[in-house]
Amino acid sequence: xxxxxxxxxxxVQPVGSPLSLECTVEGTSNPNLYWYxxxxxxxxxxxxxxxxxxxxxxxxPQNLSASRPQDRQFILSSKKLLLSDSGFYLCAWIGVNxxxxxxxxxxxxxx
Amino acid sequence: DAKTTQPPSMDxxxxxxxxxxxxxxxxxxxxxxxxxxxxxxxxxxxxxxxxKNNETNEMASLIxxxxxxxxxxxxxxxxxxxxxxxxCIVRRGNTGFQKLVFGTGTRLLVxx
Numbered sequence: 001x002x003x004x005x006x007x008x009x010x011x012v013q014p015v016g017s018p019l020s021l022e023c024t025v026e027g028t029s030n031p032n033l034y035w036y037x038x039x040x041x042x043x044x045x046x047x048x049x050x051x052x053x054x055x056x057x058x059x060x061p062q063n064l065s066a067s068r069p070q071d072r073q074f075i076l077s078s079k080k081l082l083l084s085d086s087g088f089y090l091c092a093w094i095g096v097n098x099x100x101x102x103x104x105x106x107x108x109x110x111x
Numbered sequence: 112d113a114k115t116t117q118p119p120s121m122d123x124x125x126x127x128x129x130x131x132x133x134x135x136x137x138x139x140x141x142x143x144x145x146x147x148x149x150x151x152x153x154x155x156x157x158x159x160x161x162x163k164n165n166e167t168n169e170m171a172s173l174i175x176x177x178x179x180x181x182x183x184x185x186x187x188x189x190x191x192x193x194x195x196x197x198x199c200i201v202r203r204g205n206t207g208f209q210k211l212v213f214g215t216g217t218r219l220l221v222x223x
Contacts, residue, residue, distance in 0.1 A: 034210075034211070036213070042215075043198075043213050043214060043215040043216060044149075044155070044198075044213035045213075046210070046211075046212055046213075049210060088152070090154050090155070092154075092155075092211070094210075094211060099145065099157035099160060100145075100147070100155070100157065100211055101157075102154030102155050102156075103154055104153065104154050105152070105153065105154050107152065
């Protein structure tokens with residue numbers, strides 16, 4: 001069965017520090033992978049998606065970047081965090097004509 | 112790209128049916144309607160999806176109008192654990208790539 005792992009679950013980072021959130025999937029090959037962010041009390045905002053290794057598309061300009069070094073690995077990064085980067089980050093896998101599978105999310109607080 | 116509109120919030124009494132509406136008036140012929148829900152501080156959970164016909168599973172029923180411009184998610188016997196934000200989404204993109212864009216959803220509060 002398909003599963004998606006995301007870590008860490010919570011993270012508190014100071015402003016200006018780097019960020020690396022990792023997401024891995026199991027039970028599928030060549031998945032389409034996605035990073036979403038949810039600010040407090042807001043909906044889900046699509047940040048990045050990837051259709052394959054090394055292929056990254058950005059939905060909105062921001063202080064973040066994404067990479068896909070392996071088929072089942074998707075990484076969200078920042079060189080210097082801003083207060084506005086705080087939020088709930090979700091990784092998702094969406095197959096063709098199937099439902100989406102979401103990780104349990106990372107709650108990032110930038111202080 | 113099709114967009115969806117949902118009421119921001121709804122209330123439902125425990126044990127009663129919860130009917131959550133969604134408008135997707137610009138939906139294309141090959142686009143599906145998906146429903147997800149998100150319980151606080153968790154990832155969204157898939158509920159049901161459909162193209163043209165009404166669908167039912169162990170969680171809910173999905174009623175899609177004949178013109179496909181709107182749909183209704185029905186939770187037949189709501190429980191307190193159904194309190195969540197419910198998202199109606201139209202799937203976009205070609206068969207090789209699908210992108211889910213979430214709106215603001217409907218916050219359903221189930222009360223005793």
